[in-house]
Amino acid sequence: MTIPVQYLGQCDQSAQPVMIPLAAGEARAGFPSPADDYIEAELDLIAHIVQRPSATFYVRAAGDSMERYGIFSGDILVVDRSLEPVEGDVVVIAVDGEITCKRLGKIGKRPYLLAGNEAYKPIPLANAECHVWGVVTHNVHSHRGGRG
Template sequence: MSSAGQSNCRSIISGFPSPAQDYEARTLDLNERLVKRPSASFFMTVTGDSMESLGIHDGDLLLIDRSIEPRPGHILVALVEGEITVKRYQLKDQQPFLCSANPAYPPIPLEDLDCQVWGVVRSVIHEYPV
């Protein structure tokens, strides 16, 4: 202590800093992180088990981007014969199909069906029960 009775010690941090320390001033904004084209994007909740092996589960939230041109391998949201579906777009013998990731559901051949592609799935948000 100094003669005036005040301490010359300074506060120090002991241990490892928090990993969140760099982000304290920022807020978490999933729109900023995930939505690339806001005017062409929308969210949708999944119902069903046809895409579970690709990590899309019942109750998950999908981010769909309508501005992406669908290509084979993309996961699409489409209106097929009046029903909304989430499936992987594939070509088999140059014919377009919407395919499930669950073998219990057969591929949907798109030839001669009324099909409107709503967009390409860009992200899946899966919540764990806690």
Template sequence: MHSEPQPAECVSVLLLWVEGSVKAGFPSPAQDFDCRPVDLANVLIRHPQATFMVRASGVSMLGAGINNGDILLVDRAITPQHGQIVCAIVDNYFTVKYLHRKHGKFRLVAADPTIPDIIPKESQTVEVWGVVTASITRHLKL
């Protein structure tokens, strides 16, 4: 069984935003960048009381940029749309997949084409729980 997560209190996390961009290809000459404080919660969270964090487990969404162990932000206030990445509950277990809708029916589709789609059966309990709005990949273990 899943337990219903509770929204966390949203606190300000001010980070310095460096104006400009960082080249991921050929390096650009170093410049004096302007910095301004930005609240990370305002950048990532649209509906604080309806946004939850979950940890991704598995590799079925690697093609969507979601790695095993990533932290996902899930917003329950957003109405899920075709093609969005959603967090769903299938037979009391959480899963993260693309939502595909067609002719009034839906299926949950992994980014990995070798993983079978989840097509709800009559006897199955499936609930689209929320929309994944961001994923956080840790590159340095703290």
């Protein structure tokens, strides 16, 4: 089984940057520490996650096959088609005409697409017609349960 993706569009190269305050310091995921009371800088989030706007597009993931890799149903994937995929990359790829999102890997010396969920078997790439759409560089995941 594959994780289907829905094409959302390309990066808008003419869009004006939206600068969002970037708080100084770090948000610790372990023991809490006092927050700093000032803003360090401003951050254009798109400029931070999109390195090559003319080669970048967005897709929406669907399904549970990539959850171990932090990709959940409904996430927006940032995909760069200018990158040459290497083993370990998460890619959006058409295999025998079906578009999916999986991690490139090997079993033995043979290439496979690997799911991030043990319920799904690896997909062999030998003798399959494959077209890589691009390498997933980031994903946008809501922590509010779909409430935005």
